[in-house]
Amino acid sequence: MTPFDEGGAIDEAKLRAVASWVVDCGVDFVVPCGSNGESELMTLEERATVTAIVADEVSVPVLAGTGHPGFEETREQTRRAADAGADAALVVTPYYFDHDQAALAAYYRRLADESPLPIYLYNVPAKTDVSLDPETVGTVADHENVTGLKDSTGDMIAFQRERRLAGPEFDLLVGTGALLAPALDAGGDGGVMALANVVPDLVSDVYHQRADDSAAARALNADLVALNQAVTARYGVPGLKAAMAHRDVPAGHVRFPHQPADEDVVEEVAALVDEALDRHTDGPE
Incomplete structure (x- = not known):
C-alpha cells in the first residue's frame, strides 16, 4: 500500500518503512502500485516515483x-x-469498455512484444467488470515475455484450469489472502494480497508451513479469513490502513476520494488483527 500525507502527497519515509517491514516479516517480493496501493488514484509520474x-x-x-x-x-x-x-x-485487464477475449489476448501479446519487463496478467473482475477466461490465459501464456498471472477472481475451478492450460513454468498467483493455502494445494506458486500488508508474517507462515504440513497451513489460513474480508471486500483501503496502523505500521492517510475509516471500523479491524496475532504469535508488534 502507499502511505499519503494529509495533503495527499506520497509520504516517502513511510513508504520506505512499510516496504522494509513487509520484507523483514518474510515476503518474497513486493508489489507497489497495485489495487491496494491506490494506483488508480495516482498519475503516471507518481506511480513511477513509488516504484523507484x-x-x-x-x-x-x-x-x-x-x-x-x-x-x-x-x-x-x-x-x-x-x-x-x-x-x-x-x-490489470483494460477496463471501462467491454473488450472480448480476442481483444484482451491481442492487448497482452502486443504489450509483451513491446515491454522491457516480463508481464504478469492481472484478473480482478470485482474492480474492472472484465474477466480473463482460463483459455485466454493459456493462449497468452505461450508468449515468451508473459510470465504469470495474479488471479483475484476467487474461482478455484478457474484457477485449476489456468494451472493446466498455462503449463508448469507459468507463475500462478492467487489474489486473495483467504485462498492462499487452497491455491497452493491446487498448484499455485504464491500470492499477491492485501492481507500481506497487515500480517505479512502470518501470510508467509501459511506459505512455508504448507511444505511440511498442508493441514496446518490451511488451518492458519482459515484463521485469517475474517481479517482478510474486513480489509478487502468490506472496508477496502481505509480498513486496510486502519488495520496496519493498529500494528504501528506507518500506513499514512488514504487518498481522496477515499475517506478514513470511521471509529466502528477501526475498532472492528483492530479486534480482528489482535485475534489473528494472539492465536499465532506473541501479540501485536
Missing part, C-alpha cells in the same frame, strides 16, 4: 503495477517502471 522508492529500498524482486484502461498509458507506465528499477510488470 520501493525498488531502492528493498532487495527482493519488485513487481510493479503498470496497467491503465488504455494501451498507450500502460506501455508508457511499464517503460517507466523498468527505468525505476522494477523486475516485472503487473498489468
Whole structure:
C-alpha cells in the first residue's frame, strides 16, 4: 500500500518503512502500485516515483503495477517502471469498455512484444467488470515475455484450469489472502494480497508451513479469513490502513476520494488483527 500525507502527497519515509517491514516479516517480493496501493488514484509520474522508492529500498524482486484502461498509458507506465528499477510488470485487464477475449489476448501479446519487463496478467473482475477466461490465459501464456498471472477472481475451478492450460513454468498467483493455502494445494506458486500488508508474517507462515504440513497451513489460513474480508471486500483501503496502523505500521492517510475509516471500523479491524496475532504469535508488534 502507499502511505499519503494529509495533503495527499506520497509520504516517502513511510513508504520506505512499510516496504522494509513487509520484507523483514518474510515476503518474497513486493508489489507497489497495485489495487491496494491506490494506483488508480495516482498519475503516471507518481506511480513511477513509488516504484523507484520501493525498488531502492528493498532487495527482493519488485513487481510493479503498470496497467491503465488504455494501451498507450500502460506501455508508457511499464517503460517507466523498468527505468525505476522494477523486475516485472503487473498489468490489470483494460477496463471501462467491454473488450472480448480476442481483444484482451491481442492487448497482452502486443504489450509483451513491446515491454522491457516480463508481464504478469492481472484478473480482478470485482474492480474492472472484465474477466480473463482460463483459455485466454493459456493462449497468452505461450508468449515468451508473459510470465504469470495474479488471479483475484476467487474461482478455484478457474484457477485449476489456468494451472493446466498455462503449463508448469507459468507463475500462478492467487489474489486473495483467504485462498492462499487452497491455491497452493491446487498448484499455485504464491500470492499477491492485501492481507500481506497487515500480517505479512502470518501470510508467509501459511506459505512455508504448507511444505511440511498442508493441514496446518490451511488451518492458519482459515484463521485469517475474517481479517482478510474486513480489509478487502468490506472496508477496502481505509480498513486496510486502519488495520496496519493498529500494528504501528506507518500506513499514512488514504487518498481522496477515499475517506478514513470511521471509529466502528477501526475498532472492528483492530479486534480482528489482535485475534489473528494472539492465536499465532506473541501479540501485536
